[in-house]
Amino acid sequence: MISTSSRIGAAVAAAVSVVALTVVLAPPASAATPLRDLAAAKGRYFGNAMTAGDFNDAGYRSLSAREAGVVTPGNEMKWDATEPNRGTFAFARGDQVVAGAVAAGQKVRGHTLVWHNQTPTWASNLSATELRSAMVNHITTVMGHYKGKVFAWDVVNEAFAENGTRRQSFWQQKLGDGFIADAFRAARAADPTAKLYYNDYNTDGVGAKSDGVYNMVKAFKQQGVPIDGVGLQAHLVVGQVPSTMQQNIQRLADLGVDVAVTELDIRMKTPSDSSKLAQQAQDYTKVVNACLAVTRCVGITTWGLSDNHSWIPGVFPGEGAALPFDNNLQPKPAYNAMSAAFGTGGPTTTTTTTTDPQPTGCTAAYRVTGQWQGGFQAEVEVSAGSTPVTGWTVTWSFVNGQSVSSSWNAVVTTSGGAVSARNADHNGSIAAGSSTTFGFVGTSGSTNSAPSPTCRAA
Ligand code: G3I
Numbered sequence: 001m002i003s004t005s006s007r008i009g010a011a012v013a014a015a016v017s018v019v020a021l022t023v024v025l026a027p028p029a030s031a032a033t034p035l036r037d038l039a040a041a042k043g044r045y046f047g048n049a050m051t052a053g054d055f056n057d058a059g060y061r062s063l064s065a066r067e068a069g070v071v072t073p074g075n076e077m078k079w080d081a082t083e084p085n086r087g088t089f090a091f092a093r094g095d096q097v098v099a100g101a102v103a104a105g106q107k108v109r110g111h112t113l114v115w116h117n118q119t120p121t122w123a124s125n126l127s128a129t130e131l132r133s134a135m136v137n138h139i140t141t142v143m144g145h146y147k148g149k150v151f152a153w154d155v156v157n158e159a160f161a162e163n164g165t166r167r168q169s170f171w172q173q174k175l176g177d178g179f180i181a182d183a184f185r186a187a188r189a190a191d192p193t194a195k196l197y198y199n200d201y202n203t204d205g206v207g208a209k210s211d212g213v214y215n216m217v218k219a220f221k222q223q224g225v226p227i228d229g230v231g232l233q234a235h236l237v238v239g240q241v242p243s244t245m246q247q248n249i250q251r252l253a254d255l256g257v258d259v260a261v262t263e264l265d266i267r268m269k270t271p272s273d274s275s276k277l278a279q280q281a282q283d284y285t286k287v288v289n290a291c292l293a294v295t296r297c298v299g300i301t302t303w304g305l306s307d308n309h310s311w312i313p314g315v316f317p318g319e320g321a322a323l324p325f326d327n328n329l330q331p332k333p334a335y336n337a338m339s340a341a342f343g344t345g346g347p348t349t350t351t352t353t354t355t356d357p358q359p360t361g362c363t364a365a366y367r368v369t370g371q372w373q374g375g376f377q378a379e380v381e382v383s384a385g386s387t388p389v390t391g392w393t394v395t396w397s398f399v400n401g402q403s404v405s406s407s408w409n410a411v412v413t414t415s416g417g418a419v420s421a422r423n424a425d426h427n428g429s430i431a432a433g434s435s436t437t438f439g440f441v442g443t444s445g446s447t448n449s450a451p452s453p454t455c456r457a458a
Contacts, residue, residue, distance in 0.1 A: 033339070033343060034066050034067050035067045035068070035335075035338060035339060035342060036066075036067055036068055036069035036070075038339060038342035038343040039069065039299065039300070039342050040069060041342075041343075042292055042342060044291065044292070044297070044298060044299045044300065044342075045069045045070045045107070045298065045299035045300075046067065046068055046069060046070070046299065046300055046301075046338075046342070047068045047069060047070030047071060047072060047106070047107075047109065047299060047300070047301035047302075048064055048067070048068045048070075048071065048072070048301060048302045048303075048304060048305040049071070049072045049073070049074045049111075049263065049301065049302070049303045049304055050064055050071045050072070050073065050074060050097060050100065050101070051073065051074040051075055051076065051097070052073070052076050052093045052094075052096040052097055052100075054074070054309060055096060055097070055100040057309075059329055060305070060306065060309060060329065061100065061104075063305060063306065063325065063329050064104065064106075064305055065103075065104035065105075065106070067305065068104075068106060068305065069105075069106055069107065070106055070107045070108070070109055070299060070301060071097065071100070071101040071104075071106045071107070071108055071109070072108070072109040072110075072111050072262070072263075072301050073093075073094060073097040073108070073110075073111060074111075074303075074304075075093075075118065076093040076094040076096070076097050077094045077097075077110050077111055077112070077142065077146075077150075078111070078112060078115065078117075078118040078119075079113070079114075079115065079118060079119040079120065079123065079138060080118045080119060080120050081093055081094065081118075082094060082138075082142050083120070083123075083138055083141070083142070084120055085120070085122065086122050086123070086134065087137075089141055089142070089145070091145050094145075094146070098146070098149050098150075102149075107151050108146075108149060108150045108151065109150065109151065109152050109153075109154070109260075109262070109301065110142075110143075110146060110150040110152065110153035110154065110194070111153075111154045111157070111199070111262075112153075112154035112155075112156075112157040112199060113138065113139050113142060113143070113153060113154070113155050113156070113157075113183065113187065114135060114138075114139070114155060114156045114157065114159075114171065114179070114180075114183045115156070115157040115158060116158065116159075116167065116169035116170060116171060117158075123138075124170040126174075127174075128174040128175055131170075131171075131174050131175060132175055132179075132182065135171075135175075135179070135182070135183060135186070136182070136186045139155070139183060139186040139187050139190055140186060140189070140190045143187060143190035143191045143194065144190055144191070146191075147190075147191045147193070147194075148193070150191075150194060151194060151195060152194060152195035152196075152197055152228075152229065152260070153187060153191075153194050153195070153196055153197060154197050154198075154199035154231055154262065155183050155184055155187045155196050155197060155198065156179075156180050156183050156184070156198050156199070157199045157200070158199070158200050158201065159171070159172065159180055159198075159200070160200055160203070160209050160212045160213055160216075161209070161212075162202060162208065162209050163208050163209070163212075164207075164208040164209050164210075164211050164212030164215075165212060166212075180198070180216070181220065181223070181225045184196055184198075184220070184225050184226050184227050185225065185226060187226070188226035195228040195229050195258065196226060196227055196228045196229070197227075197228065197229040197230060197231045197258075197260065197262075198213065198216070198217065198227060198229075198230050198231065199230075199231030199233065199262055200213055200231070200232075200233060201233040201234075201235050201263070202235075203230075203232055203233075203248075204232045204233075204234050204236065204241075204242050204245050204248065204261075205242020205243065205244040205245050205247075205248050206242070206244040206247055206248045206251075207242075207244075210248055213230060213252075214251060214252060214255070217230060217252065217255050217257055218255055221255055221256055221257070227257060228257060228258060229257050229258035229259060229260060229298070230252045230257055230258075230259050230260075231259075231260050231261075231262035231263075232245075232248070232249070232259065232260070232261050232262065233261075233262050233263035233264075233303075234261045234262070234263060234264040234265075234287060235263060235264075235265055235267075235303070236264070236265070236266045236267070236283065236287070237266065237267055237268075238266055238267065238268040238276055238279050238280050238283055239279050239283065240283075241266070241283045241286045241287060245286070245287065245290040246289070246290035246293050246294065249290055249291065249293075249294045249296075249297050250293075250294050250439075252296075253294050253295070253296035253297065254409070257296070258296050258297075258298045259291075259294065259296055259297045259298070260297070260298050260299050260300070260301070261287060261291055261297070261299070261300040261301065262301050263301060263302075263303040264284075264287060264300055264301065264302045264303065265302060265303045265304065265310060265312060265322035265323055266280050266283045266284060266287075266322055266334070267312045267316060267319045267320060267321070267322035268280060268319065268320070268321050268322070269318060269319055270313070270318060270319060270320045270321055271321075272321040276321075277321075277332055277333045277334070278333055280321075280332070280333065280334045281332075281333035281334045281336065281337035282337065283334075284324065284334040284337045284338050284341070285337045285338070285340070285341045287300065288300065288337075288338055288341035288342055289341055292341070292342075293377065295379065295381075295437065302323055302324065303323075304322075304323050305323055305324065305325055306323055306324075306325035306326060306327065306329050307320060307321050307322065307323050307325065307326050307327050308327040309323070310322055310323055324338060359385070360454070360455055360456045360457060361384070361385060361387065361389055361392075361455075361456070361457025362382055362383060362384055362385065362389050362392050362430070362455040362456070362457045363382075363383050363385070363455050364380050364381070364382050364383075364394045364453040364454065364455035365380065365381045365383070365453075366378060366379075366380050366396065366450050366451060366452075366453050367379050367380070367381070367450070368448065368450055374443060374444070374445075375405075375441065375442060375443050375444060376402075376441070376442055376443075376444050376448055377439065377440070377441050377442075378439060378440060378442065378450075379437050379438070379439040380394055380410075380421065380437065380438055380439070380453060381435050381436070381437045382394060382423075382430065382435060382436050382437070382438070382455055383430070383433075383434070383435035384430040384431065384432055384433065384434055384435070384457075385432070385433075386432055386433070387432055388429065388430065388431050388432050389428075389429065389430040389457045389458070390428060390429050390457070390458055391422075391423055391428040391429075391457065391458030392422070392423050392428065392430070392455055392456065392457050392458060393420060393421065393422045393423070393455070393456050393458070394410075394420075394421045394438075394453050394454065394455045394456075395418070395419065395420045395421070395453065395454050395456075396418075396419055396451040396452060396453040396454065397417050397418050397419070397451055398417040398419065398451055399417065399449060399451065400444065400445060400447045400448060400449055401417070401444070401445060402417070402442050402443065402444040402445075402448060403417075403442055403443050404419060404440045404441075404442045405440070405441050405442055405443060406440060406441050407421070407438065407439065407440035407441075408438060408439055408440070409424050409426075409427055409436070409437065409438035409439065410422060410423060410424055410427075410438035410440075411423070411424060412440060419451075421438060421440075423436075424438070428458070
């Protein structure tokens with residue numbers, strides 16, 4: 001019996017008594033297919049930031065409606081917009097963005113509840129006790145208003161300094177380290193259905209600042225602080241996409257949170273020329289591929305969509321041209337590159353799902369997540385059936401001479417083409433109906449068929 005799947009999903013966990021080998025190649029995408037559809041076919045979303053004013057620009061509005069499945073309000077849900085005076089809430093502009101998004105069949109990401117910028121002085125001047133209570137009231141009221149209309153919130157924005165310690169904002173100075181956890185607890189109570197994100201910039205690759213965020217999220221998960229995701233803003237510079245972006249996304253995902261690229265733009269010195277635009281296209285490809293390579297990277301939002309709707313020239317004089325469309329709303333090489341990466345390229349191309357005819361207590365799904373000349377990266381999702389698993393071993397045989405070079409989240413041994421992967425100390429136990437993932441980097445020739453793994457519970 002053969003089952004077909006282009007992505008590992010819940011259905012994999014449910015599959016039993018099936019021996020399956022599947023190789024699915026996404027159909028070639030035409031450049032005319034909107035990014036929102038290409039991303040959706042990969043189980044991701046593509047979005048862009050829109051201000052309320054942007055909805056009055058008919059051409060831009062329809063470009064966003066066509067390309068983006070998600071909208072983030074550029075300014076309209078920030079504190080200065082939603083609570084300009086204490087206890088007086090103003091939702092008209094935020095509501096305009098929501099209405100515009102709904103009209104275009106788009107979902108809305110909320111941005112942002114607790115930030116040191118665009119927060120009125122009445123708040124930053126409060127005493128610690130008053131500030132804490134104002135923060136909880138703000139979160140409760142704003143999230144309450146948008147309950148059911150906003151699927152994810154940047155609860156706290158930009159709270160880390162470049163060296164990985166907490167930014168010395170008025171929040172930090174008055175409320176101390178606990179304010180972020182307090183904000184997330186208030187957010188969960190305000191709307192238990194919304195995904196709650198911590199969002200920051202210069203945290204896209206591995207480094208001191210992203211280490212700080214990583215350690216905070218790890219501590220939150222250990223302490224039961226409700227956090228669902230990390231937003232990587234990705235305000236990047238042409239030619240400087242961090243080489244560790246995928247690794248950084250993966251390590252956050254391994255903590256059990258989603259990751260989203262939330263404010264992507266890749267700026268250059270202006271004027272642009274064909275070689276800068278070509279480099280920018282490669283850079284956009286890298287970002288899309290880094291996200292597609294990690295199952296829990298849920299989507300990519302660009303901060304604006306065309307170069308005439310960008311914050312960059314106003315803040316970085318002499319720089320700009322950072323977005324996938326130009327000033328005339330025409331697609332740039334960066335757009336075609338994203339289209340190719342989401343549609344035809346990108347690593348999520350092969351999946352095999354196998355179970356043993358004899359129930360073995362677990363199933364394994366093998367997926368190639370990256371492929372390059374001479375090598376590849378793959379992930380294997382190990383799922384428990386209706387009973388919990390306390391240890392597991394996944395085995396398979398490579399048939400095209402592939403080999404494993406390095407692995408994570410499993411103890412891998414090989415003998416010729418035969419591979420055996422046993423659980424690591426931390427991931428042997430899998431609750432009923434749940435799963436865990438391990439991965440590896442390997443060598444391969446031009447043919448890299450996905451093998452059929454067998455899983456056996458201890
Ligand atoms: O609303 C006033 C208007 O009344 C006044 O006439 C005008 C004069 O300059 O300013 C208007 O406010 C501007 C506001 O955007 C709304 O347009 C502010 O000056 C301007 O500073 C503000 O910039 C925003 C910036 O955040 C503020 O930090 C950008 O539009 C917005 O795109 C940008 O977005 C941030 C994300 O929220 C967080 N990550 C970084 C990103 C880029 O800075």
